[in-house]
Amino acid sequence: MTASTACDILVIGGGIAGLSLAAEVAARLAASRQSASGQAAAGQNRGSSGGVVLVEAEPTLGYHTSSRSARQLIPSYGPPVIQHLTVRTLALIRAAEADLPEPVLAPRSFLLIGDEEPVRDRASAHMHPVMPAEALGLAPELRPEAFSAAGLDTTSVACNTDALLDYHRERLTAAGGRIVTGQRVQAARRTGSPGRQRWEAAADGMRFEAPVVVNAAGAWADIVAEIFGARPQGLTPYRRTAAVVDVERPLDAGAPMVADAGDRFYYRPEGRQVLISPSEREPSVAEDSRPRDADVQALVELVNTVTTMGITGVARAWTGLRTETPDGLPAVGWDPAVPGFFWLAGQGGYGFQTSSAIAELAAGILLAEGVENGAREALSPARHQV
Ligand SMILES: Cc1cc2nc3c(=O)[nH]c(=O)nc-3n(C[C@H](O)[C@H](O)[C@H](O)COP(=O)(O)OP(=O)(O)OC[C@H]3O[C@@H](n4cnc5c(N)ncnc54)[C@H](O)[C@@H]3O)c2cc1C
The missing domain is CATH 3.30.9.10 (D-Amino Acid Oxidase, subunit A, domain 2)
Known part of the structure; x- marks a missing residue:
């Protein structure tokens, strides 16, 4: 019998979507534990059974679409909600650059x-x-x-996407999050008593338990949804x-x-x-x-x-x-019918340029922090699941 890895949030998919969200949530959880205990919680959480676990099917992170982009962030590209998220992402990356050894963004019109x-x-x-x-x-x-x-x-910029992925990976692990590669989630079931329900997810050689699962599986997101009994988005x-x-x-x-x-x-x-x-x-x-x-x-x-x-x-x-998705906008938020199942999919050709703003929005919804950046309704997964 394989031992189970327990966590608060299991993120499926190690591309820019899954990594940026996992890092944001892990950092917020670590900060709230730290303020609750008055101790340096982030370091103490390392290796603990709680927090955030990210599971990726391939042996390396970012193997699929996230290592194949043109690495350009273009505020004029896409419909208004995408442009809004792009401007916010640029601001968040620029703020993060202050703590990085070298800039992630460079001017390129x-x-x-x-x-x-x-x-x-x-x-x-x-x-x-x-x-x-x-x-x-x-x-x-x-x-x-x-x-x-x-x-x-002229506001468009080149993005060092490898450095951005590294930034999120380091932020996730520094906050006590764990990354598991080479494990494709294949099956899942909802268990536990009412009010204390959780997912049990089986991957190639490992099992995971978490009350909440985030579906950041890129091109496979509708397939992952079916594993968890959710209706597809029509991706x-x-x-x-x-x-x-x-x-x-x-x-x-x-x-x-x-x-x-x-x-x-x-x-x-x-x-x-x-x-x-x-x-x-x-x-x-x-x-x-x-x-x-x-x-x-x-x-x-x-x-x-x-x-x-x-x-x-x-x-x-x-x-x-x-x-x-059918309307070309990402699907971000709780599944309307399946408890504990969260969508982070359908980023299309905008996955990097919207990444930090979507991670910010998704973390706010996931942790019920009431954070709003103006895109919640437009990206709601409920719009494709009538
Ligand atoms: C040629 C090209 C140019 C582009 N240029 C740009 C650009 O300039 N700017 C921009 O913003 N965007 C660009 N994009 C789009 C951007 O690359 C994508 O939107 C983004 O990479 C999508 O990230 P993701 O994390 O959703 O998907 P992915 O990077 O594909 O990650 C999903 C991960 O989920 C994993 N997975 C799937 N199923 C399972 C499972 N059952 N268990 C565990 N793991 C699983 C997969 O292995 C994969 O690694 C471009 C895309 C292409 C192809």
Whole structure:
């Protein structure tokens, strides 16, 4: 019989969503224990049976979508609630940077190019129109005939996502939280007497017990929901490919990310190389997705047509899954029908840029602290489970 690991909150999924939330909750629990006991509770909690446990199916954290992003945070990107969460996330990361050895964020503008109408449609408080001549000044590799309108978001930043994941991992363990990798949660049941109920979850070789489970399983979140008897959100994982290519004429290190308003491509400097993506949105099953040579070659041809950078070869390519709910907004909050089951899923293409704000919101709901950042209703999982 396998021994059971008991905790207050079991977080399933070790991507940016699960890690940022687990760290936030563990830090708050440690702080409240510390103030309750008047002692240095965080250190004493290490290895205790309570607190937060994060379980990840893969041998390493961030193996799936969270290690495959373009690492850009764009306040003008997405619907208003996403833009709101992005601005809040930037503020929270900037506050955290004060305690970090090096910054997580670095300036990198976002330049949108294309035809007049789709560029105009993306205008927002963070995206202002610029003349094509100004756009060419910022991105001289663009061929002038490739676009007729442009918009610029100067508040956009590059994000060192590895450093951000490390920050959350260290914050979680410093607060006494525990991380278990290589364990896929496969089965669950609700046990205990009324008022003292808890989940028993079985993974590959381990068992977990917790009154509360957080579903941060990315592309697998609907599958995890079924394991816990919850109705799915109707999540769809969409493929998105990226590649790092060698070029004849490297972009300026301070060059913006350039994106086509028609969603045919985007690119940005990656050292002396260039990161490119076809911006595709192709439905997939939940899987360890892989790039297709034909897609990457078609993208190389397109980028060579609209720019003068001169791609000479593909250094590496990858594909990740951007998982969306039917309305494209994340699902964050208690399941409306299954007690002790909390959703943290459907971050789509905004998982990093909304991460700290969503972790803040989710921790407030989970710990019943009444914290509100204006997105609770819009993200409620109840909207997809009528
Ligand atoms: C090419 C590309 C570019 C992108 N660019 C950006 C960008 O510039 N900015 C931005 O903000 N976002 C971007 N994104 C989106 C962002 O990467 C995602 O929104 C984010 O990584 C999702 O994080 P997650 O934690 O929800 O999912 P994941 O990172 O996939 O984590 C979920 C984890 O759950 C685990 N899991 C699943 N089932 C179980 C189980 N039963 N038991 C235990 N563990 C389980 C999985 O193994 C996985 O590690 C991009 C995505 C792609 C693909």
